[in-house]
Amino acid sequence: MHVLVIGAAGTTGRLVVQSLVENIQHHVKAMVRKTDQMTDMEKLGAKPILADLEQDFSYALNDVNAVIFAAGSGSATGPDKTTSVDRDGAIKAIDLAVSHGIERFVMLSSMGADRPDAGPESMQHYLQAKHDADAHLMKSGLTYTIVRPGMLTNEKAAGKIEAAAQVAERTKSISRADVAEVLVQSLLTEKTESRIFEIVEGDMPIGEALKNL
Numbered sequence: 001m002h003v004l005v006i007g008a009a010g011t012t013g014r015l016v017v018q019s020l021v022e023n024i025q026h027h028v029k030a031m032v033r034k035t036d037q038m039t040d041m042e043k044l045g046a047k048p049i050l051a052d053l054e055q056d057f058s059y060a061l062n063d064v065n066a067v068i069f070a071a072g073s074g075s076a077t078g079p080d081k082t083t084s085v086d087r088d089g090a091i092k093a094i095d096l097a098v099s100h101g102i103e104r105f106v107m108l109s110s111m112g113a114d115r116p117d118a119g120p121e122s123m124q125h126y127l128q129a130k131h132d133a134d135a136h137l138m139k140s141g142l143t144y145t146i147v148r149p150g151m152l153t154n155e156k157a158a159g160k161i162e163a164a165a166q167v168a169e170r171t172k173s174i175s176r177a178d179v180a181e182v183l184v185q186s187l188l189t190e191k192t193e194s195r196i197f198e199i200v201e202g203d204m205p206i207g208e209a210l211k212n213l
Helices: 011-022 035-042 079-099 121-140 174-187 208-212
Strands: 002-006 025-030 045-048 064-067 104-108 145-148 151-153 162-166 171-173 195-201
Touching: 002 011, 002 208, 011 035, 025 035, 025 121, 035 045, 035 121, 064 174, 079 104, 079 121, 104 121, 104 162, 104 174, 121 145, 121 151, 145 174, 151 174, 162 174, 162 208, 174 208
Parallel strands: 002 025, 002 064, 025 045, 064 104, 104 145, 145 195, 151 171, 171 195
Antiparallel strands: 162 195
């Protein structure tokens, strides 16, 4: 499978690239915004693609049959950047996947994107951006997977999660490493196709949890 990772230089995106490269079934293209990030992607074993979600990046999707969208504006940016990257950039990527004939699209979303207005006031704009991008993906005709993790941590991978349309304890966290592995395994797990699900730390191995959705 030829996979494009959008947001490859981010903390979670880089872990996605690492996981994909370790799986010999995948050829990985890593989309980054800065030239100094390209060397890092090459060292990981991916083909770096210099492109920006806020500019034309249609060429990045050439010769690709799956996309993992792991980009995000980051907590230090304002609402305009959130709209530009998390909503508009994601929607543009979805539309380009359709026009390029790419069938598989895995989206890193966020827990709470189902009801943005119910989230903390400081998070509502971000959750609305994720909600809008998710809604666009669901209507796109692509074979999609939308993953909504709980609060992210930088802990080591546990390899075990809880995955469900709505998890029992939504206040639980999950490591970025485990989120990355869920995104990668979702590509080849039929039960995740055309599904939206939440993930937090849990007791079930990732592969088993995804197959039990």
